[in-house]
Amino acid sequence: xxxxxxxxxxxxxxxxxxxxxxxxxxxxxxxxxxxxxxxxxxxxxxxxxxxxxxxxxxxxxxxxxxxxxxxxxxxxxxxxxxxxxxxxxxxxxxxxxxxxxxxxxxxxxxxxxxxxxxxxxxxxxxxxxxxxxxxxxxxxxxxxxxxxxxxxxxxxxxxxxxxxxxxxxxxxxxxxxxxxxxxxxxxxxxxxxxxxxxxxxxxxxxxxxxxxxxxxxxxxxxxxxxxxxxxxxxxxxxxxxxxxxxxxxxxxxxxxxxxxxxxxxxxxxxxxxxxxxxxxxxxxxxxxxxxxxxxxxxxxxxxxxxxxxxxxxxxxxxxxxxxxxxxxxxxxxxxxxxxxxxxxxxxxxxxxxxxxxxxxxxxxxxxxxxxxxxxxxxxxxxxxxxxxxxxxxxxxxxxxxxxxxxxxxxxxxxxxxxxxxxxxxxxxxxxxxxxxxxxxxxxxxxxxxxx
Numbered sequence: 001x002x003x004x005x006x007x008x009x010x011x012x013x014x015x016x017x018x019x020x021x022x023x024x025x026x027x028x029x030x031x032x033x034x035x036x037x038x039x040x041x042x043x044x045x046x047x048x049x050x051x052x053x054x055x056x057x058x059x060x061x062x063x064x065x066x067x068x069x070x071x072x073x074x075x076x077x078x079x080x081x082x083x084x085x086x087x088x089x090x091x092x093x094x095x096x097x098x099x100x101x102x103x104x105x106x107x108x109x110x111x112x113x114x115x116x117x118x119x120x121x122x123x124x125x126x127x128x129x130x131x132x133x134x135x136x137x138x139x140x141x142x143x144x145x146x147x148x149x150x151x152x153x154x155x156x157x158x159x160x161x162x163x164x165x166x167x168x169x170x171x172x173x174x175x176x177x178x179x180x181x182x183x184x185x186x187x188x189x190x191x192x193x194x195x196x197x198x199x200x201x202x203x204x205x206x207x208x209x210x211x212x213x214x215x216x217x218x219x220x221x222x223x224x225x226x227x228x229x230x231x232x233x234x235x236x237x238x239x240x241x242x243x244x245x246x247x248x249x250x251x252x253x254x255x256x257x258x259x260x261x262x263x264x265x266x267x268x269x270x271x272x273x274x275x276x277x278x279x280x281x282x283x284x285x286x287x288x289x290x291x292x293x294x295x296x297x298x299x300x301x302x303x304x305x306x307x308x309x310x311x312x313x314x315x316x317x318x319x320x321x322x323x324x325x326x327x328x329x330x331x332x333x334x335x336x337x338x339x340x341x342x343x344x345x346x347x348x349x350x351x352x353x354x355x356x357x358x359x360x361x362x363x364x365x366x367x368x369x370x371x372x373x374x375x376x377x378x379x380x381x382x383x384x385x386x387x388x389x390x391x392x393x394x395x396x397x398x399x400x401x402x403x404x405x406x407x408x409x410x411x412x413x414x415x416x417x418x419x420x421x422x423x424x425x426x427x428x429x430x431x432x433x434x435x436x437x438x439x440x441x442x443x444x445x446x447x448x449x450x451x
Contacts, residue, residue, distance in 0.1 A: 152174055193221035239304045
């Protein structure tokens with residue numbers, strides 16, 4: 001699998017904003033919801049790509065020409081139609097918590113913020129329907145009021161449903177339900193194409209997948225119906241182990257319990273030292289943290305102890321803390337302590353069976369694991385964090401990881417395609433966005449076949 005950005009990459013050319021365009025948008029959404037202030041435009045043109053030293057160096061210093069915040073689906077459609085007519089690039093944005101430059105407007109133009117479209121529109125048995133700007137905090141609270149819970153939500157719970165569907169992957173709940181592209185999280189997605197007079201189309205089930213994790217290049221998310229399940233009571237359990245391999249093997253065992261834990265994370269001892277101090281995560285020991293159904297805590301404790309673990313804490317109200325110590329939130333926290341750290345997304349059996357070999361490929365490497373599924377493919381993905389030396393050292397490490405059987409997804413590119421499906425992506429985007437105005441520069445260019 002190729003990695004990195006091609007050295008001869010041609011970036012999209014920013015286009016001058018047509019005269020009177022801001023006034024036209026103000027006529028649609030109101031003057032207060034069209035932002036021309038340079039500081040606000042800069043803020044809306046950045047995301048968490050700063051987690052990557054590679055992206056920090058390579059992302060162009062582009063700032064949107066304006067920021068617009070529609071308050072309804074009708075206003076969003078009118079804004080997109082106006083941009084299509086005027087040839088203005090469109091970058092849809094949630095909370096900007098993505099890590100790969102998803103929300104960076106490479107061709108400048110217009111950033112569309114959906115914060116005002118934050119209504120929970122309906123709740124039914126097994127689903128919740130909401131506007132694209134609705135946060136996961138609000139979604140989970142609404143589901144709980146109806147005796148339900150979200151199947152999956154990201155570690156950054158302030159993220160919006162539109163932003164997560166466009167740029168996210170998985171999170172708490174992914175052990176049982178997998179990632180977005182596994183088709184067990186989303187019931188339907190409402191999408192607006194980039195046409196002169198766009199109308200919402202609702203895509204159900206597998207038909208929604210071309211609009212998930214595509215950075216808004218195949219259409220702007222105008223709402224979604226995500227799947228829920230009966231609510232459970234959850235308890236946080238923190239355990240310590242002598243080494244990360246033992247903690248990982250115990251994690252695999254607890255993920256085989258019924259009911260399935262909502263979240264399982266592992267950090268090696270060195271990485272524990274970069275996280276917020278906690279008596280239940282003692283220095284010098286690997287940490288296994290699980291969000292377990294309250295009625296299954298005893299079974300969980302028995303498995304952990306039988307595999308050499310020491311129970312450090314059982315916290316009935318601790319699930320929120322463990323969510324914030326999972327997935328790429330760990331990179332965020334570790335870089336606050338060691339800013340020079342760089343991360344890779346990794347997966348495969350060597351993470352548990354040969355962690356020393358995995359960590360040996362990069363200087364000072366540390367390992368974080370997160371449980372994911374769905375069954376029968378329950379296992380660990382994770383992060384390998386190391387000191388950043390230079391790009392060559394990083395990608396030589398990627399090659400060595402793949403040589404020993406580690407699956408690597410490159411988090412140092414703003415290009416789509418790390419999970420495959422690029423040909424279908426190009427096809428859908430060509431229909432939904434014939435003028436190429438939706439988040440330009442994020443779909444890899446097609447390469448002519450020789451001969």
